[in-house]
Amino acid sequence: xxxLKNPFGIIDPNEKPKQxxxxxFDIQNxxxxxxxxxxxxxxxxxxxxxxxxxxxxxxLETVEDISLLEDLDITSPLLIKSRIMSVLFFQKCDSEYLxxxxxxxxxxxxxxxxxxxxxxxxxxxxFIYGIGVWGWLLLYFLMNFMIQxxxxxxxxxxxxxxxxYGLSQxxxxxxxxLFKELNNSFGYAxxxxxxxxxxxxxxKTFDTILGLQHRRFLIAYPLFLFYCTFVIITIx
Amino acid sequence: xxxxxxATVDPFDFIMIPTDQNxxxxxxxxxxxxxxxxxxISKKIGDFEGKYYSFITSLxxxxxxxxxxxxxxxxxxKLTLLHAPIIYKGDWTLNDESQKFSQTKNIHSLDLYLPxxxxxxxxxxxxxxxxxxxxxxxxxxxxxxxxxxxxxxxAIEVVITRILFCLFGNFKVTIIDLISTSNYKYCNLSxxxxxxxxxxxxxxxxxxxxxxxxxxxxxxxxxxxxIEKHDQNxxxxxxxxxxxxxxxxxxLQITCSCVLLYVL
Numbered sequence: 071x072x073x074l075k076n077p078f079g080i081i082d083p084n085e086k087p088k089q090x091x092x093x094x095f096d097i098q099n100x101x102x103x104x105x106x107x108x109x110x111x112x113x114x115x116x117x118x119x120x121x122x123x124x125x126x127x128x129x130l131e132t133v134e135d136i137s138l139l140e141d142l143d144i145t146s147p148l149l150i151k152s153r154i155m156s157v158l159f160f161q162k163c164d165s166e167y168l169x170x171x172x173x174x175x176x177x178x179x180x181x182x183x184x185x186x187x188x189x190x191x192x193x194x195x196x197f198i199y200g201i202g203v204w205g206w207l208l209l210y211f212l213m214n215f216m217i218q219x220x221x222x223x224x225x226x227x228x229x230x231x232x233x234x235y236g237l238s239q240x241x242x243x244x245x246x247x248l249f250k251e252l253n254n255s256f257g258y259a260x261x262x263x264x265x266x267x268x269x270x271x272x273x274k275t276f277d278t279i280l281g282l283q284h285r286r287f288l289i290a291y292p293l294f295l296f297y298c299t300f301v302i303i304t305i306x
Numbered sequence: 307x308x309x310x311x312x313a314t315v316d317p318f319d320f321i322m323i324p325t326d327q328n329x330x331x332x333x334x335x336x337x338x339x340x341x342x343x344x345x346x347i348s349k350k351i352g353d354f355e356g357k358y359y360s361f362i363t364s365l366x367x368x369x370x371x372x373x374x375x376x377x378x379x380x381x382x383x384k385l386t387l388l389h390a391p392i393i394y395k396g397d398w399t400l401n402d403e404s405q406k407f408s409q410t411k412n413i414h415s416l417d418l419y420l421p422x423x424x425x426x427x428x429x430x431x432x433x434x435x436x437x438x439x440x441x442x443x444x445x446x447x448x449x450x451x452x453x454x455x456x457x458x459x460x461a462i463e464v465v466i467t468r469i470l471f472c473l474f475g476n477f478k479v480t481i482i483d484l485i486s487t488s489n490y491k492y493c494n495l496s497x498x499x500x501x502x503x504x505x506x507x508x509x510x511x512x513x514x515x516x517x518x519x520x521x522x523x524x525x526x527x528x529x530x531x532x533i534e535k536h537d538q539n540x541x542x543x544x545x546x547x548x549x550x551x552x553x554x555x556x557x558l559q560i561t562c563s564c565v566l567l568y569v570l
Contacts, residue, residue, distance in 0.1 A: 194446060197446035197447075197450075201446070201449075208422075212374065212419075212422070214362075214366045215366060215370065215371045215373075215374035216371075216374045216375070216376075216419075223362075223363070223366060258438075284377040284378050284379070285376075285377055285378070287378055288376060288377070288378065288381065288419065291423060292423065292426075295423070295426050295427065295430060298430055299430065299449070302430065302433055302434060302437065302445055302449070303445060303446055305437075306437040306445040
């Protein structure tokens, strides 16, 4: 014998059915003017009512209200875009970026920094990544030694994230080098500008986090050297 | 009449595998040793992570952090001391042991920030100059080679200085102090380089002689800090070789600087 499917039987045993005629297990639906017979596979009576009564339907949210990425809970591209903009234009860093930085953006930036010189016939993957890793390690130890007096410590991945986003300006320089030769006075001035630009934005981030009182320039100088290294590799 | 409560039956019950059968399947197709080894590896990774964090915390809170306890004022005064040591007359030795680790209060104390920044600055300046003059084809390789040459010369100098200290009876001088004292020359060499670039090498000879002379005086007076520390611990022994040792170390410093100027 197949199991009987009666919605009233499982929801509340004390709840009385609305109406029934002849067969006590049949349910009379006055709104739809029909009888739900015993054995009918009607699971959601309310949904069935809505199908026939359009006026009771709640307005569905339009597609324009929620983007597909937000609907799918994929926020990385938006996050990367907002953080790159905050680094490039000295916008105020959101607290979420300072507390929980991501590595997807820096990874994208570093990969593009390695791929762009390919268009000019230069293969610098090993130098970019090697110098980047050594510079990152050096800055990690240097900063943690310098801020230890204040009882603070900064993690590996945070420094990598901040440094990585600071390379956005170098990527712009690398894109410009595709269209114009930068081994001249204009290129040198542009390179120094990009290095100072990167240094200023990243040192501002570190200053916000670490609260450096008399050491901002002492932190900014190694950052400047770090970005100058990439600038030299990009131009020459 | 009240309808009886009929328990619903999930039509998909036949898909559910009983736990007994699940374990049997695991035993047939899986390997319990793999689970055990995976749990062991995860425990070891957890232990390693704990040890790593404790090591990092102890490293950053050790005495090495004091070599980076600098501020803007100290850096400016130290750079002045490096380039014009004649201005600071008198005894450079530290009166109190606690002043050794008080960079912000005493500019004669040792640090590692300036030598490190000086080294990197010199390497980048050399690479930049060579790249601008199109003297090199691969900037990255030149940068790495320059860096390793500087490190090699510094390492040899530190080793020789350590041997000299041992020969003169000073066994307790730390390697970190020697590294700090001997590598301040990179700041002087960077300044020399920038000066030559600005003046188009017109006063190159005079500037070089001045820089080497400044380095010699600085190292001569700074090395006495290390020698004095040993004398404080062993007051009975009179170190009559103190000026000789300091002189030899200063000459070694000049020699290494000349080697660097020639090699780079």
